[in-house]
Amino acid sequence: MTKVLVVDDSNSIRDMVSFTLKSAGYETVEAKDGLDGLNKAKSSNFDLVISDVNMPNMDGISLCTELRKLGDFKFTPILMLTTESSTDMKMRGKSAGATGWLVKPFNPEKLLATIKRVVK
Amino acid sequence: MSVDLSQFIPSFLEESFEGLEVMESELLNLQEGDNETIHTIFRAAHSIKGGAGTFGFDNVTEFTHLVETLLDEMRDGRREISPKDTEILLDSIDCMRLLIEAARDDEEYDIDKVEKTSKRLAETLGDELSTDSDNQSTTKVAENNISGYNINFVPEHSLAKTGNDPIFLFSALAELGELTLCADTKDLPALKDIDAQELYLSWQLTLYTEVDESEVREIFEWVEDECLLELVPIKAPSTTSASISASTSSTQSSSSPSSTLTNNEQQTEPDTSQKPTEDIEVQDPETKLVIDSTAEDNNITSKTKTKTKGKAEVGSIRVGVDKVDNLINLVGELVITQSMLSELGNDFEMDKVERLTSGLEQLLQNTKELQESVMRIRMLPISFAFNRFPRLVHDLAVKTGKEMELVIKGEQTELDKTVMEQIGDPLVHLVRNAADHGIETSEVRLANGKSAKGTISLDAYHQGGNIVIEINDDGAGINREIVLAKAVEKGLVEANAILTDSQVYDLLFEPGFSTAAEVTDISGRGVGMDVVKRNIQSLGGRIQVKSTLGKGSSFKVHLPLTLAILDGQLVKVGSETYIIPLISIVESLQIDNKLINRVSGDMVLYRLRDDNVPVLPIYQLFNLATECTEIDNALLVVVEADGQKIGLMVDDLLAQQQVVIKSLKDNYQQVGGISGATILGDGSVAMILDIPGIIHMALAQAQQAQRVKTDGNASVTAEVCL
DSSP: OOEEEEEOSOHHHHHHHHHHHHHTTOEEEEESSHHHHHHHHHHSOOSEEEEESSOSSSOHHHHHHHHHHSGGGSSOOEEEEESOOOHHHHHHHHHTTOOEEEESSOOHHHHHHHHTTTOO | OOOOOGGGHHHHHHHHHHHHHHHHHHHHHOOTTOHHHHHHHHHHHHHHHHHHHHHTOHHHHHHHHHHHHHHHHHHTTSSOOOHHHHHHHHHHHHHHHHHHHHHHHTOOOOHHHHHHHHHHHHHHHTTHHHHHHHGGGGSOOOOTTEEEEEEEEEEOTTGGGGTOOHHHHHHHHHTTSEEEEEEEOTTOOOGGGOOTTSOOOEEEEEEEOOSOHHHHHHHTTTTGGGEEEEEEEEEOTTOOSOOOOSGGGHHHHHHOTTHHHHHHHHHHHHHHHHOHHHHHHHHHHHHHHHHHHHHHHHHHHHHHHHHHGGGGGOOOOOOOHHHHHHHHHHHHHHHHHHHHHHHHHHTOOGGGHHHHHHHHHHHHHHHHHHHHHHHHHHEEETHHHHTTHHHHHHHHHHHHTOOEEEEEEOTTOEEEHHHHHHHHHHHHHHHHHIIIIISOOHHHHHHTTSOSSEEEEEEEEEETTEEEEEEEEOSSOOOHHHHHHHHHHTTSSOTTOOOOHHHHHHGGGSTTOOOOSSOOSSSOSSOSHHHHHHHHHHTTOEEEEEEETTTEEEEEEEEESOSSEEEEEEEEETTEEEEEEGGGEEEEEEOOGGGEEEOSTTOEEEEETTEEEEEEEHHHHTTOOOSOOOOTTOEEEEEEETTEEEEEEESEEEEEEEEEOBOHHHHSOOOTTEEEEEEOTTSOEEEEEOHHHHHHHHHHHHHHHHHHHHHTOTHHHHHHOO
8 A cells, every 4th residue: 555654734734635645545644744754754664755845843845855865765755745836945845855746725636646646 | 536625624724723823922922033933923824825725715815825925025034024014914814813714604704904904915015916926827828739749758867866756757648648658778878887776768758638738747847857858749630830849949958957947938928929819818707707706705605604603613622642542541441440340249249348449449549530631631721811912912002002011921821621711801801901001101100110111911820729810010000099989979889988908999890880081992991890700700710909009900810720520518507418619618617606796687797806707507598497506606617709708607517529510500590599519429419509699698688787787777677688
């Protein structure tokens, strides 16, 4: 089963992303900020990471940088969930090693369609 | 597939309101150069916007977008944080709250206010926004007579390192139409030179599809900076329009990652200029659409208003996982104890009695812990109630033109959620009063040798089984002469009455009493203080006032921690058991005959040190038959409420225990002198005495008795006797 790590400081967004993925047959693990996400990533393997950008403790960009340093996450797709669709933000994500980005407002159908570009 | 997310709306709403609170309190703390605070505010706005967009609360999204843009400028240091901006942001938060509340209740909101604020926001942001909206119209270019695309896809060798895998891109492309692909292996190095982490292949793809070029490009959205991507439309045989060659700048593309993007723009630009009318058409329906949808919204609003009204009132509590885990643990232990006891009961013999007692003890322990844990779930830090005060004081300072600051202490003190919800408004009233009547203007303060800035402090702490909330100010204090004069004028006291300080302060809580020389829109309408007192009393609490002229005032609110359970003293009167709330008991004593002072009629006063305490036999109050009617050597429980003491004569003092409060009003009807009932261990029902109510009854009687004494007119007593 494809296992996804969902990192977002907003409870409702996290629940929704998780719910959407589960209803499409993915397995999910949730984390409440970048630091939490990093710790969970260290203790388990994931096929995909979906992370918010703006979070307390550790933001999504830093999480991405940290994850790429881990051997297990070298090639794991990491998608940034963000409303900031500016080129600048995309470049920052890219240079941190992010695979792509999902632009909020969060749309469940769109989410499921787009993650097909990076996982089974 | 369709996924229904409406179940997440309540949690989004709850989170949004929390977010707004965070924004508000952080804004008030905001200092220049304090990046972390701006980040926190920004994050809150950002989450609200994101969620609102998902659930289709478009007006929230639009409005919050403006707020977010302003915050973004502050965050990036492009804008200095001025008091004016802070004001606008605070107003914006109010508007967001309005909008979200309207979305929650399906109700209309104050459109004027929102529009005004969003206009101010837009003005503050300047022209930048107008350019923003232009971007969108250029994206959609219809290419009707295209039957497919030849795609040249040359990824950079490092593509896999960002987690992308061409195979998934191809399968996504294949879903758009018919895909054939051909891999180019010319870059593949000799086996010994291959780095397993690099990608050496490139592809030529042919996709027969009817979708727009933008949709095909979207698949490559995440890799467009890391590859050379050329899309050449395959024309359907009948087409005549000028062909667009994308390969012209291919050499450029490989050198700079963003050039494919500019390439794209170059392509679309001539197209739009060719059809300027289409551009306008594209925009027009959009604006119409917006108007239509709001009109529709309004329709829905008016239809469903009544239906959804009650929905918002179902509150919820967020409980820490540790508290729930603890509960589950305790329930587990309870189940173990229960099974042990029932096994014991199956074939009980007297030699097992020891095990039975220990089992019962364990059960007692379990229930007690379980009760405590459950109560703890309802307990929230009082910061939930205190949170709104920084903003309130800030607004009051602006409105009154006085300088003042708010100091909050003990915000982690925990309090039952129901009590918290009901204490909010009375506290607001007290703080308003402190700001409006208490704190003086800077000039007056300086003239009186005080600092220019007044201080209002809120403090909460536990005291016994109660929570005490203090509202202090270092303002002018309460002038008892003015209060007295006003009270005489209103006919509340007689002109020559001699009153103690606390009696004078109590006058403040009389209905219709206000000493403010001028009624302001903040306070001073004379409605309120009496309501404040009534609210506090209905929570089983009391309020005390202390004041020093010229130094300031202090309001102390005592509240029970919870409304569900009460620490009570069980007393016996005749065959009945009554419960006196421990909070109101001053002391219990055996009556000393020498200290009894019979006034007149039925009234008996008991000399308790410096006080004369009226004695009220409970058996008389409730018309009970008892053998203990003699006042000599009887037991007296001295209770206090509203600063008044009274002695309740009882037959016997029983145990002290926690009792669960059952409402009489819900189960039977309100009875004077009784605040509720409970069920005792033996299954009998015991009444809980309403001490303020009883004192009120007794004092009325005592006053009458006194008047009788001074007037020498005995006929009045007959009317008021209990």
